Amino acid sequence: MSKRGYxxxxxxxxxxxxxxxxxxxxxPQGFTLxxxxxxxxxxxxxxxxHFSGREELIAEVARQGYEIFTALMDFAxxxxxxxxxAAFEATGRAYLAFARKYPGHYQAMFESGIPITSxxxxxxxxxxxxxxLEEAARALSANIPPEKRPPPAMFAAHIWAMSHGVVxxxxxxxxxxxxxxxxxxxxxxxxxIYLRGLGLLPQDR
Amino acid sequence: MSKRGYxxxxxxxxxxxxxxxxxxxxxPQGFTLxxxxxxxxxxxxxxxxHFSGREELIAEVARQGYEIFTALMDFAxxxxxxxxxAAFEATGRAYLAFARKYPGHYQAMFESGIPITSxxxxxxxxxxxxxxLEEAARALSANIPPEKRPPPAMFAAHIWAMSHGVVxxxxxxxxxxxxxxxxxxxxxxxxxIYLRGLGLLPQDR
DNA sequence: TGTACATCAGTGAACGCGCGTTCACTGATGTAC
DNA sequence: TGTACATCAGTGAACGCGCGTTCACTGATGTAC
Numbered sequence: 001m002s003k004r005g006y007x008x009x010x011x012x013x014x015x016x017x018x019x020x021x022x023x024x025x026x027x028p029q030g031f032t033l034x035x036x037x038x039x040x041x042x043x044x045x046x047x048x049x050h051f052s053g054r055e056e057l058i059a060e061v062a063r064q065g066y067e068i069f070t071a072l073m074d075f076a077x078x079x080x081x082x083x084x085x086a087a088f089e090a091t092g093r094a095y096l097a098f099a100r101k102y103p104g105h106y107q108a109m110f111e112s113g114i115p116i117t118s119x120x121x122x123x124x125x126x127x128x129x130x131x132x133l134e135e136a137a138r139a140l141s142a143n144i145p146p147e148k149r150p151p152p153a154m155f156a157a158h159i160w161a162m163s164h165g166v167v168x169x170x171x172x173x174x175x176x177x178x179x180x181x182x183x184x185x186x187x188x189x190x191x192x193i194y195l196r197g198l199g200l201l202p203q204d205r
Numbered sequence: 206m207s208k209r210g211y212x213x214x215x216x217x218x219x220x221x222x223x224x225x226x227x228x229x230x231x232x233p234q235g236f237t238l239x240x241x242x243x244x245x246x247x248x249x250x251x252x253x254x255h256f257s258g259r260e261e262l263i264a265e266v267a268r269q270g271y272e273i274f275t276a277l278m279d280f281a282x283x284x285x286x287x288x289x290x291a292a293f294e295a296t297g298r299a300y301l302a303f304a305r306k307y308p309g310h311y312q313a314m315f316e317s318g319i320p321i322t323s324x325x326x327x328x329x330x331x332x333x334x335x336x337x338l339e340e341a342a343r344a345l346s347a348n349i350p351p352e353k354r355p356p357p358a359m360f361a362a363h364i365w366a367m368s369h370g371v372v373x374x375x376x377x378x379x380x381x382x383x384x385x386x387x388x389x390x391x392x393x394x395x396x397x398i399y400l401r402g403l404g405l406l407p408q409d410r
Numbered sequence: 411t412g413t414a415c416a417t418c419a420g421t422g423a424a425c426g427c428g429c430g431t432t433c434a435c436t437g438a439t440g441t442a443c
Numbered sequence: 444t445g446t447a448c449a450t451c452a453g454t455g456a457a458c459g460c461g462c463g464t465t466c467a468c469t470g471a472t473g474t475a476c
Contacts, residue, residue: 006454029232033431034430049452111316115378154391157375158391168366181358186366193402211419237463239461250463258464
């Protein structure tokens, strides 16, 4: 690519981006530290100036993924505007959009097998991400008739689980991928039915 | 372990079982063909008598997993007894129970990244598994008021997605694992709310 | 029951390879004066 | 503006290792007669 001198300039971030591409191509377990080094035209030993090893590279990709993810969800939620319900549905769509648009980050975050607890920074930003989801659920939950109001954390978990399941099964050529439905439609319909079950949508629309 | 002669006796299945253990320990990408061979006290070259390589080993674990999975779902569904609804809920519970009881198979089936199309046997048994799910959905769908009856394949997909999401996120110490809810309760509640949204459960129970 | 022979499953040695990790090093950069 | 020096980022050679895959082989098993 571009010629460079002895010093790279921004090797750390360049490595992160190479890792990202490698994950997109071959999955989080499908590449080696040496490949990442080669991708940015650097000796494997140079990687150790910035990361303790392959795991930490992936963890950094995941961290940056959570950063984007949180911002995106926050933006979609938009402080509950125009309504708690509409904002909530927007976060559902945003989840799927994130998985589609940032598949490498998504895999590093949710499919790499690296524990969020392996890194304090990672744990913190991951917690912030779930906080956004739960805040959306909490706001919405005010509209639910109290006698059938589940804990907000619970229905945040439901929506998260369904979204994640749709991504894993009906995206990227996986087991159910030959489904006749687009993942987006599937998720939208599923969330709609679920919210109706909570009494948040009219029964017979 | 047990001493054996020059011939192993049932090397093929022994290798499959070793692979299963290795997947449970280190994930579908976390072991080598040589490790599998070593686990059954055999030369790596011997593996090639039975499998074309590591991929095919995992595919066979997945195939056997689908076999068990289908049987389990079929048993749980029990031809729609005692009622379409109860039978449907039983399959939901059976899904999670399968994931818990056969984690190695589950990973080979859903997390290994080997395409179901890589092997005709595998593709066939996987199709049979989804057929069971869709049959359960179809039977249940007869009870749904026609004006809001989604295609059975769609709501089979919804239930599958939510179940899978719960397994991935709230089982085995993954990202959302510090959830305050047991996966079983979470899934049961989620399916309940969903079915209420379909008009299959009373609104105010 | 015995023996000759075909079949088959696993051996073990060999190959070339890329891996992770370490180390003393060196070239580039920045800063103090 | 110039120079001396400290700091730092990346080099390249080296290590021991386990990998996948091949090959001619051999020991065990089964069967025909």
